Amino acid sequence: MKKLFLLSLIVLFGCSSAEMVDNWKNPDIVIFDASKVLLVGMTQNEDARVDFESRLKKEFDVRGVESVRSVDVFDVAFTNSKRTEKELDAFEQQLLDKDFDAILLTKIVGSETKQPLRKTIAQLYREGDGFKEDYRRNQDIYYDEEYYERYTIYHAETSLYCICVDKERSLIWRGNIDLLDPEDIEKTVEDYVDLIITAMEEQDLIFRGEKKGGLTGS
Template sequence: MRNLFRIAVFICLTAMLCSCASVSMVDTWRNPSLRGEGIRKVLVVGFSPKQSSRVVYEDTLVSELSSHGVEGVASYSVNQGNALPDWYALDRAVRRVGAQAVLTVQTIKVERQTTVQPSAVATPYPGYWYPPAFPDWDFPGYYRSMAAYGPTYVTTYDIATMQVNLFDARSDKLLWAGTIEATEPEKVTRVGKELASKVVKALRKEGVF
């Protein structure tokens, strides 16, 4: 019974891990020619065809920035309408709010991945052809041979590659860039929170804030 319990726990944990979105920072780059220190106000722009996703990414980044003493301004709160503003409108927004930098986030691509968890193979006890051995069957032997059995699990999920850029508002040059991979990108709220945490942590490590 103990082996069966362990197998059940393993299956449940595997299912839970597969159902959770996760975000990882794949690579970062810092412009060596720009200092970019002491930035205290940032305009956050989320590039997404879905307005709801754009709002989530901008709000979570603004919230994370604020928790570290940096004022963030969501672009959707500055520009009217659901569509992303053109460059000139965005430039006016930067000047209007007095932002020192512009932080952008965009999904570059989404790929479908499949993983296969092989089953544990168990040989039927005492063999495949039971009649000759039937008198010799006992429960301990049967249990030990079958307790490790488990079905094959196939999991399909999406991985999104996302690009996060920080531009210096004065020179318009790229100050910092980060590449992020996120599983289950459709779970926008969870991905947005993890992304914001990792991005701001990386920027603080670089001494930008």
């Protein structure tokens, strides 16, 4: 069940299962503060949605920023059918009336299947090898079905919106994050949340943190 989560929420590289591919920050914004943030993980899997939003809320709590999970705000009727722009305007006004000033929205926007060689270039080629050495070392290609491995990369996107009175639905920041078809869903979710929080800290978005350089890309 939880693997469904990442078809609607999740990525990899190195020791972490999530990697920031690129991100964009509104050039008019230097520092963005928010006092109450709605956390939205868009997925059909209710358990996965609760898990993701709860982990994210925990990070907000320890940093002293008030946040609310969408599972505590959206009713079943709201997510079971498409909402019109007028309905979303009304919902946004309800959030404003309840002192919300930002929304952090996360969703899976696509996926692709990769098929890399199981062996590295260093393993495939050695200086001074002749035909027989090369052939013998790589003859598994003919019959080993696992010589080429398949894995799925999920392309996720997290966006921070200001819902301030004079800047309705203004995009403050957007991060594109890749997730490798994960074995450990809980770790992937944890890595994803850590990456979001770190990126926001580095760019003075809601949180303040030490500048670590290089993590958030362009």
